[in-house]
Amino acid sequence: MAAPALADLRVGDIVAEESFPLTxxxxxxxxxxxxxxxxxxxxxxxxxxxxxxxxxxHGMLTMGFAVQPVVDWAGDPGRIAxxxxxxxxxxxxxxxLGAVVSVVAKVGQLDAEAGVARIDLTVKxxxxxxxxxxxxxxxxx
Amino acid sequence: xxVNPELQGRTFPPTEPYLVGREKVREFARAVFATDPIxxxxxxxxxxxxxxxxxxxxxxxxxQERTLAQLLAEPDAGIDFSRVVHGDQRFTFSRPIVAxxxxxxxxxxxxxxxxxxxxxxxxxxxxxxxSGAHVVTTISALVVRGEED
Numbered sequence: 523m524a525a526p527a528l529a530d531l532r533v534g535d536i537v538a539e540e541s542f543p544l545t546x547x548x549x550x551x552x553x554x555x556x557x558x559x560x561x562x563x564x565x566x567x568x569x570x571x572x573x574x575x576x577x578x579x580h581g582m583l584t585m586g587f588a589v590q591p592v593v594d595w596a597g598d599p600g601r602i603a604x605x606x607x608x609x610x611x612x613x614x615x616x617x618x619l620g621a622v623v624s625v626v627a628k629v630g631q632l633d634a635e636a637g638v639a640r641i642d643l644t645v646k647x648x649x650x651x652x653x654x655x656x657x658x659x660x661x662x663x
Numbered sequence: 664x665x666v667n668p669e670l671q672g673r674t675f676p677p678t679e680p681y682l683v684g685r686e687k688v689r690e691f692a693r694a695v696f697a698t699d700p701i702x703x704x705x706x707x708x709x710x711x712x713x714x715x716x717x718x719x720x721x722x723x724x725x726x727q728e729r730t731l732a733q734l735l736a737e738p739d740a741g742i743d744f745s746r747v748v749h750g751d752q753r754f755t756f757s758r759p760i761v762a763x764x765x766x767x768x769x770x771x772x773x774x775x776x777x778x779x780x781x782x783x784x785x786x787x788x789x790x791x792x793x794s795g796a797h798v799v800t801t802i803s804a805l806v807v808r809g810e811e812d
Contacts, residue, residue: 555694586695586721599759606753
């Protein structure tokens with residue numbers, strides 16, 4: 523895929539949008555892949571015992587997939603210069619219904635001199651934002 | 664036990680080198696819903712100019728985790744893992760991680776702050792390849808909740 527040109531972008535442009543349906547299977551898969559086996563990500567009894575509303579998605583799982591639409595848009599993972607998020611609200615994954623996380627990626631800032639576009643992610647479950655200050659700096663020509 | 668403020672400024676010994684496996688990259692890519700062939704197919708990765716399959720941006724957590732284990736195992740750290748909440752996370756890349764990379768991670772603790780009974784420990788992990796070149800730096804803010812009354 524060809525890389526987007528910096529000169530074609532305007533602040534506020536939506537560059538990617540995607541929804542990610544999570545199930546308990548997704549959490550088990552991520553636990554194995556990442557090595558994070560904290561039981562609050564797969565056991566209801568443990569989650570309840572530590573005062574959580576239910577089994578939660580790993581914050582790093584949400585961070586991991588939320589950037590994917592931007593990586594695809596950028597056309598080359600090597601263009602991702604920096605990626606940061608704040609974990610504002612946990613994603614509760616219901617054993618039957620799961621959870622759906624929506625991601626909207628918008629141009630937040632353009633720096634033509636440095637050749638960098640800052641892409642801001644809005645990451646939500648329903649109306650609630652789950653990642654704050656989610657920003658990806660992408661190197662573009 | 665509160666978090667030891669003397670952790671601030673400490674640097675830990677580099678971790679044992681971690682060899683990035685192709686199947687591990689594929690497994691991680693599937694887990695974070697990465698569908699680009701560059702993450703899964705060595706031929707597609709080569710066509711894009713990489714030696715082998717390319718890891719998704721957050722793959723560095725696999726290596727970072729080893730440094731956080733060092734931090735939690737530090738006898739005088741005073742960090743109770745059951746009270747730790749991940750506050751925020753950042754990755755700053757020199758290049759993506761690729762299967763075949765032999766990665767070494769070095770942890771430093773730039774700051775330990777206290778905020779309303781909680782402690783915020785910043786853990787910074789610099790990841791380098793076999794040639795010593797920088798690949799990625801990960802920064803985690805770990806919030807250690809204070810004891811409830």
